[in-house]
C-alpha cells in the first residue's frame with residue numbers, strides 16, 4: 085500500500101502542548117519528609133498521614149514487578165517529583181478564580197469548564213497534575229445527595245466515608261504501584277451515591293499531566309450505596325516530552341446491594357514518538373468490590389495512549405447474584421506496549437462475569453491480554469464468558485493472550501473464545517475498491533472489530549473513542 | 563472507455579495473464595467466458611487494482627488515464643466497480659455505513675457535498691426495494707452471515723448506489739436462484755446507458771439471456787482466444803471449451 089506513510093507518521097499527538105503556569109513542585113525524590121509535605125499541603129488528618137507512612141514502609145520492602153510482558157528501562161524513583169500544583173489558588177470556589185491558562189488548557193482539550201458549555205448531562209472533575217482544579221455541577225448533584233468532589237476535599241468534608249472505604253478494595257500494601265500510590269497520592273475524584281439514587285448525570289474526571297519530571301498518582305474512590313446507579317468516565321492526556329513520565333493510579337469501587345457502577349476509561353496519555361522516546365508509563369491498579377447482593381460493576385476501557393500500559397481492572401464478586409463485566413479495547417501502535425486484562429474473582433453464589441477484550445497491534449506495538457477467572461469453592465453456579473480477540477496490522481507487531489482459570493466449584497460454567505486475525509488484505513481491498521482510502525479502510529475495519537466494546541460506552545464517548553482510534557492508527561498502514 | 567493491451571500478469575512468479583487484449587467502448591456490454599482457472603477473476607482484480615498481482619508487461623487505459631498509475635480507491639472514484647466473485651465479510655461494520663462512506667468518498671473526489679444521512683437512507687431504501695433485498699440487510703454487518711445469494715445481490719445493490727462508469731461483474735450469477743437471477747439482471751439492465759459499460763464474467767449462457775451482451779469473449783490460459791456476438795455464448799454452452 086503506497087500510502088503517504090511519511091506524512092501520516094509525522095502526524096502530531098494532538099494534545100501534546102504544555103501549559104505555561106506557575107507551579108509549586110516538590111524536590112525530586114521520595115522520603116518521609118516528602119510524604120509529610122504532601123499530607124500537610126492537603127491539611128490531612130493524622131490518621132491519613134499514618135496510613136501513607138505505613139504504605140511507604142511496605143513499599144520500601146517491595147520489588148518492582150517484572151512478570152508483565154513489557155520491556156522498559158529501570159525507573160529511578162528518586163528522579164521523580166511527587167507533587168506539582170498550580171501556585172495560584174489551588175482550590176478555587178468559582179470559575180473566575182481559576183488561572184486563565186488552566187482554563188484555556190481544558191478548553192483546548194475540548195473540556196470547557198463552564199457548565200453551560202459542557203456536554204449536557206456530564207459533570208467534570210478536572211485534575212491538573214497533582215490537584216483537582218475544579219469540579220462542575222457540584223450543587224446540582226448535591227440536591228440529589230450525590231457527592232462528587234476531589235478526594236482531598238472529601239478527606240476534609242466527608243472524613244468518615246473516606247476513612248471507611250479508602251484501601252478497603254485495594255489495600256495499601258496490595259502491590260508495588262498501589263503501595264507507592266497510597267504513600268504519595270495527591271488527588272483524584274471521590275463519588276458517593278446515596279441509597280436508591282440514580283445519579284442524574286454522567287460523572288467524569290479529566291486527568292491532565294502538565295509538569296515535567298513529575299509523576300501523577302491519583303486515587304479515585306466510588307461508592308454506590310444500596311440500589312443506586314452511577315456511570316463514571318475518565319479521560320487522560322499529557323504533553324509531548326522526550327522523557328517518560330510515570331502515572332500510577334489506584335481506583336477503588338464499592339457496590340452495595342442492587343447497586344450498579346459503570347466505569348469507563350478513555351486513556352490517551354502521550355504514547356511516545358516514532359522512535360519510542362518519551363511517553364507515559366501507565367501502571368494502574370483498578371478494582372471493584374461487588375459487596376452487595378445483585379450488585380454490578382462494569383469496566384469499559386479504551387486504551388490508545390501511553391508508552392507502557394500495565395492495568396487489570398478487576399471485580400471481586402462477593403455478593404450473591406452479583407455481576408462483573410470487563411470490556412476492553414487496547415491499541416498499540418509504533419513502539420507502544422500494553423499488558424492489560426482483568427481479574428474476575430467469584431466468591432458469591434450465582435455470580436456472573438463477562439470479559440470481552442479486543443487487542444489491536446500495529447506498527448511495532450505489542451499487545452498482551454492477561455486475565456484471571458477464579459471461581460471460589462462457595463461460588464455455586466458461577467458463570468463466566470470470556471472472549472479475547474486480537475487483530476494484527478502489519479508484520480512487525482505482536483499479540484499474546486494469557487488466560488488463567490482457577491475453578492474450585494464444580495457447578496461453574498465457563499466459556500472461552502479467542503481469535504487472532506490479521507487485518508485482511510481482502511477486507512482492505514474490498515473497502516478500497518468501493519472508494520475508501522487505505523487509512524479510512526483500516527479505521528473502518530478496526531472500529532467494526534471493536535463494536536462490541538464501544539457500544540458499552542456512553543454515546544458521546546463512543547463517538548469520541550472511534551475518532552481517537554482512527555487518529556491513533558494513523559501511519560499504521562504500509 | 564477501456565483499453566487493455568498485451569497485458570501480462572503474474573503472481574508468485576507464475577504467469578496468469580499472458581498477453582490479454584480487450585477494448586470496451588462506452589455503452590457496451592462485454593461478456594467473458596472461459597474454463598476455471600483461465601484468469602478471468604485475475605483480470606477483474608487487476609482492473610480494480612489488487613496489489614498482489616504484478617503487471618509485468620502491457621498497459622491499461624481507462625477514459626484516457628493510465629489505470630496502472632492509480633490506487634484502487636482512485637480507480638473506484640474514477641468510476642470502476644467490481645462485483646466480487648467472493649464478497650468479503652467485515653464484522654461489526656454496518657452494510658449501510660460502508661456504503662455511505664464509499665459514496666461520500668466518491669462524491670468528495672468529485673468535489674461534491676457529502677450526502678446527509680436522511681438522503682442516503684432514502685436512496686438506499688428505494689434501491690433495496692427494487693432489488694427485493696430485505697431492509698435488515700442494511701443494518702447487518704457487511705456480508706457477515708449473508709447467504710450466497712444475498713451477498714451477490716448486495717454487490718449489485720452497491721453498484722446501483724455507486725453508479726460506476728465501468729462495472730465488472732465476476733460471476734455474479736453463481737449461486738442465485740432463478741428469481742434472484744432475474745432481479746439481478748434487471749438491476750443491471752436498468753443501469754445500461756450510452757455512457758456506462760459492463761464486463762460480465764460468467765460460466766452460464768443463461769445469464770446472457772437476461773443481460774444481452776454486445777460481445778462475447780472466450781478466455782483460455784490467460785488470453786482471449788475467440789471473440790464474437792451473443793451467439794458465441796450459445797455455441798459454448800453446447801460444445802464446451804474442448805476446441806480451444
Ligand SMILES: Nc1ncnc2c1ncn2[C@@H]1O[C@H](COP(=O)(O)OP(=O)(O)OP(=O)(O)O)[C@@H](O)[C@H]1O
Nearest residue numbers: 573574578596597598599600601602603604605614
Ligand atoms: N493470489 C494467487 N496466488 C496464487 N495463484 C493464484 C492467485 N490468484 C490466482 N491464482 C491462480 O491463477 C489462475 C487464474 O485464477 P483466476 O481466479 O483468475 O481464474 P478464473 O478464470 O476466475 O477461474 P474461475 O472460473 O474458477 O473463477 C488459477 O490457476 C489460480 O490458482
Ligand SMILES: [Mg+2]
Nearest residue numbers: 602603604647
Ligand atoms: Mg473467477
